[in-house]
Amino acid sequence: MSEQPLQAPIRRPATPMLRQIEDRPGLKEMALGVPFGLKVIGAIMGLGALVLMAAVGYLVVDGRLDGQWYDVRDLGHAVAGLRDWLDGEGVDHRLTWLITGALGGLAIMSIVGGWLLIGSWVERRVIAKFQIRMGPNRTGLFGLLQPIADAVKLMTKEIIIPRGADRFLYYIPPVLVFVPAMLGWAPIPWAPNMAYMDINVGVLYVVAISSIGVLAIFLAGWSSNNHYSLLGAMRTVAMMISYEIPISLALLSVVLLTQSMQLSEIVAFQGHYHVWMIAIIPFAAFAFLFASTAEINRSPNDIGEAESEIVAGFYTEYSGMKAGLFMAVELAHAILVGALMATFFLGGYTLFGLEEWVPGYLILAAKIGAVYFLFVWLRGTLPRFRLDQLMGFAWKFLIPLGIIQAFIVAIEASVFVRVDAPAFITLGAFAVVNLASTVVMVRFWADRLGYAPAQHATKPELTNALGGLKAAQRLRS
Amino acid sequence: MAQADALYVDYLPVLLAAIVGFVLVFSALIGSRLLAPFSQEREKGTTYECGMLPLQRASTNFGMRFYLYAILFVVFDVEAVFIFPWALSFMGIGQFAYWSMVVFIGILGLGLGYAWKKGALQWR
Numbered sequence: 044m045s046e047q048p049l050q051a052p053i054r055r056p057a058t059p060m061l062r063q064i065e066d067r068p069g070l071k072e073m074a075l076g077v078p079f080g081l082k083v084i085g086a087i088m089g090l091g092a093l094v095l096m097a098a099v100g101y102l103v104v105d106g107r108l109d110g111q112w113y114d115v116r117d118l119g120h121a122v123a124g125l126r127d128w129l130d131g132e133g134v135d136h137r138l139t140w141l142i143t144g145a146l147g148g149l150a151i152m153s154i155v156g157g158w159l160l161i162g163s164w165v166e167r168r169v170i171a172k173f174q175i176r177m178g179p180n181r182t183g184l185f186g187l188l189q190p191i192a193d194a195v196k197l198m199t200k201e202i203i204i205p206r207g208a209d210r211f212l213y214y215i216p217p218v219l220v221f222v223p224a225m226l227g228w229a230p231i232p233w234a235p236n237m238a239y240m241d242i243n244v245g246v247l248y249v250v251a252i253s254s255i256g257v258l259a260i261f262l263a264g265w266s267s268n269n270h271y272s273l274l275g276a277m278r279t280v281a282m283m284i285s286y287e288i289p290i291s292l293a294l295l296s297v298v299l300l301t302q303s304m305q306l307s308e309i310v311a312f313q314g315h316y317h318v319w320m321i322a323i324i325p326f327a328a329f330a331f332l333f334a335s336t337a338e339i340n341r342s343p344n345d346i347g348e349a350e351s352e353i354v355a356g357f358y359t360e361y362s363g364m365k366a367g368l369f370m371a372v373e374l375a376h377a378i379l380v381g382a383l384m385a386t387f388f389l390g391g392y393t394l395f396g397l398e399e400w401v402p403g404y405l406i407l408a409a410k411i412g413a414v415y416f417l418f419v420w421l422r423g424t425l426p427r428f429r430l431d432q433l434m435g436f437a438w439k440f441l442i443p444l445g446i447i448q449a450f451i452v453a454i455e456a457s458v459f460v461r462v463d464a465p466a467f468i469t470l471g472a473f474a475v476v477n478l479a480s481t482v483v484m485v486r487f488w489a490d491r492l493g494y495a496p497a498q499h500a501t502k503p504e505l506t507n508a509l510g511g512l513k514a515a516q517r518l519r520s
Numbered sequence: 521m522a523q524a525d526a527l528y529v530d531y532l533p534v535l536l537a538a539i540v541g542f543v544l545v546f547s548a549l550i551g552s553r554l555l556a557p558f559s560q561e562r563e564k565g566t567t568y569e570c571g572m573l574p575l576q577r578a579s580t581n582f583g584m585r586f587y588l589y590a591i592l593f594v595v596f597d598v599e600a601v602f603i604f605p606w607a608l609s610f611m612g613i614g615q616f617a618y619w620s621m622v623v624f625i626g627i628l629g630l631g632l633g634y635a636w637k638k639g640a641l642q643w644r
Contacts, residue, residue, distance in 0.1 A: 144533050148540035156544065198552040206565035207577060218545050225541040226534060240533040247604060268577060269567050281586045284593040291600040299607045359568055364552030368545065431643030434589065438641050442596070442632070446625055449603075453618060457611055 060176070103400060116402045119236030122146065147239040151228045155375050162374040163190045166419055173423030197367035205268060205360045212266035217361070217368040220259035224375040227252045231382050232307040234392055234403035245306040246294050249383060250287070253338060256376075257283045260347070260357050263369075267360035275356025278430055279340060279347030285437040286337040286344075292445035293327035293334070296452045297387050300324070300459070300473075310391030316466050317395050321388040323474050326448050326481040328388040330441050332417075335384070337433065339376035341418060343425035344433060381414035382407065389414070439492055444484050451480055588640045592632065599628055 068076065099115060112124025122143055129139040164179065164187060171178030179186035204213060230245035232238040242248060257280055264276020297320055298304055301312040313319055321328040337344035348356030358369040385391060389410050392403030428436075455473045462469060489495075567574040603621065610617035635641060 141536075144536040145540070147533060148537045151537055152540050152544055198548070199555045199557075200552075201557050201559065202552065203564050205567050206562075207567055207574075217549070218542065221545045222538055222541040225544070226537055229534060229537055239537070240530070242530055250600070265579070268579070270569070270574075273579070273582070277582060277586050281589045284597075285589060288593065288596045288600070291597075291604075295600075295603060295607055298604065302608065302611065304604065304608065354568070354570070363556055364548055367552075368548065434643065435641060438589075438592070438632070439636065443629070446629065450622060450625075453607070453610070457618075460611055 063177075100400060116398075116400075117234035117236050118404070119234060119238070123236070151225055151239060154228060154378075155225050158378050159371050159374060160190055162378070163193060165415075166374070169416070169419045170423050173420070194367070197364050200363040202363040202365065207268035208360065209266040209268070212262050213360075216259040216263035216266070217365045219262070220256055221368050221372050221375070223252050223255040224372050224379055227379045228382070230306045231386055231407075232310055232391060233407055234398075235307070235311075237404065238307055241305065241307050243303075243305045246298055246304040246309075249306075250291050250294065253290070254283075254287060256372075263361070264357040267357075269360050271353040271355070271359045272357050275347045275349075275353045275359070278353075279357055282337050282344065282346060282430070282433055282437075283340075285434055286334040286441075289330045289334040289437060289441040289445050290338060292442065292449055293324075293331040294387065295449050296324045296327040296445075299449065299452045299456045302456065302460075306386055306391075310386055310393060313390045314393030314398065316470060318467075318470055318474075319388060319390045323470060324448065324452060324477055326444065326477065326484075327452075328384075330445055331388065332384060334437070334441065335380045336418065336421065337437075339380055340373060341377060342422035343427050346427065346430050346433060349427060377418055378411055378415055381411040381418070384414045385410035435492075440488065440494075444488060447484060448477070448481070451477065585640075585643060588635070592635060592640070595628060595631060599625070 103116075112121050114120045126139055126143055129142070130136065167189070168178040168186070179189040182188040182192050204210065227249060229240040230238060230242055230248055232241065260283070261276050261280050264272040264274075264279075267273070297309060300320070300323065301309045303309060303312070309320075333344075336342075340347055345356075348358070353359070355366075358366050361369060385407055391410075392398055392407045394401070394406045398406060452473075455476070459469055459473070602624070606617065606621050610621065
């Protein structure tokens with residue numbers, strides 16, 4: 044063969060799907076194609092939001108929004124106002140308490156339920172963007188009705204109970220796995236006075252609630268009388284209990300530094316010093332993020348429901364709405380973990396003083412969305428890990444280093460209390476020390492364990508060879 | 521109100537939220553009960569084995585690894601119960617509390633190291 048200079052191959056759409064993507068209208072055409080009525084509605088809503096924000100800003104500057112019941116920055120004031128009014132009317136105290144408690148429960152239900160209505164659409168659209176596909180786009184505008192269609196389909200599917208199943212135990216898990224996903228929302232503060240249940244052992248409560256799901260998953264696997272189910276349940280339980288320890292060690296670092304187990308005080312600490320915990324203890328934040336993806340069975344750590352190996356894992360034998368509940372709880376858990384991550388490590392409802400102007404719950408919702416996007420990104424990017432890799436990573440890497448990190452943070456916490464220096468100096472010094480110690484520990488320990496960075500190119504060769512989304516756009520212009 | 525009563529009242533919202541959660545789940549399940557068709561065919565209840573007929577019940581012997589991890593987990597979970605109150609109170613006690621917890625965790629670490637050395641963490 045003669046030496047020929049390598050020529051760049053002519054990039055042309057290789058598949059009908061890529062051709063479809065190439066023919067897709069650009070942003071400009073899409074904006075032109077929007078019906079006039081929608082434009083008017085959008086303009087009105089945008090103007091309304093601007094006017095609302097200006098009004099809130101004016102009221103804040105004017106000093107009129109100072110903790111009255113109409114203070115939109117903190118709905119806790121509204122609930123307190125309602126309670127005071129009912130007490131003033133002479134209603135029984137216990138009844139008042141019951142009404143406000145039920146209101147809070149309904150609020151949690153509307154968060155979770157609203158997310159179940161929109162979440163699967165968001166996830167599928169975003170993951171489709173990662174994989175250069177379209178995603179659901181047939182039901183309704185942009186496929187927005189897809190989750191409702193899914194729900195109706197799941198409800199009208201026949202429920203089959205396998206003959207060998209333990210019937211009593213078989214009924215429990217779909218319920219038992221879903222309720223903790225709602226209870227976990229209780230201690231999360233959405234604004235200074237806006238927490239459903241601001242208990243002083245909030246961290247322990249979160250850890251305790253998150254371990255109920257293990258029971259449900261093992262019951263599901265055991266009662267189904269199916270080898271896939273049992274194998275999936277065993278894998279999931281082993282993985283979940285292993286990753287519970289890194290989670291509690293990561294939370295321990297936070298508790299040591301803030302000297303409180305109350306979630307609102309943890310957020311108040313971060314708001315007071317204008318610093319996020321992820322900057323001070325990056326290793327704990329990473330351990331929490333990775334371990335929580337294992338804890339909620341999300342990709343890349345969803346070894347318990349690996350389709351290529353054990354059909355659907357612990358819910359193989361469940362059908363209809365029962366399987367639907369298992370799928371729904373994955374979505375509900377994802378935003379719950381997003382909220383916990385935002386509360387513990389990303390400053391919760393505070394944003395460097397902006398919470399004085401913008402309602403805190405909007406800031407927290409934005410942070411939850413960001414963490415959720417990170418989860419979807421991980422799912423779109425990383426392949427599924429093997430079980431032995433996962434268990435080894437928990438027991439040989441995260442737990443020893445987490446313990447060492449916790450003791451370093453303990454020394455820093457006592458220094459923080461005793462030394463009389465400006466907080467930004469001490470906290471900045473802690474951040475530098477912790478980052479340096481994390482780098483040293485990780486490098487040293489990874490070398491000892493034989494973990495090595497990949498020696499081959501990890502660029503998406505195949506995607507590039509096919510043309511990719513960017514290539515299609517380049518070709519068109 | 522007595523101290524104990526106050527403690528219960530703190531946690532009653534959990535019960536309320538749990539009831540709301542049960543309502544949500546049961547409404548979904550009852551909806552499917554009303555909408556979904558049912559048939560009494562015997563073959564539908566067969567255990568799913570990718571088309572093969574199951575040879576035996578699924579509750580047979582199982583890998584030993586999982587139980588070893590469970591035992592290790594119990595040790596470290598009890599440690600979590602001890603270490604959270606310590607985290608809030610060691611500041612007032614001083615260095616003695618810090619070093620006693622270091623020794624306690626060190627003993628647990630020795631146990632983990634022993635299990636590691638014996639190959640309990642190795643998946644074969």
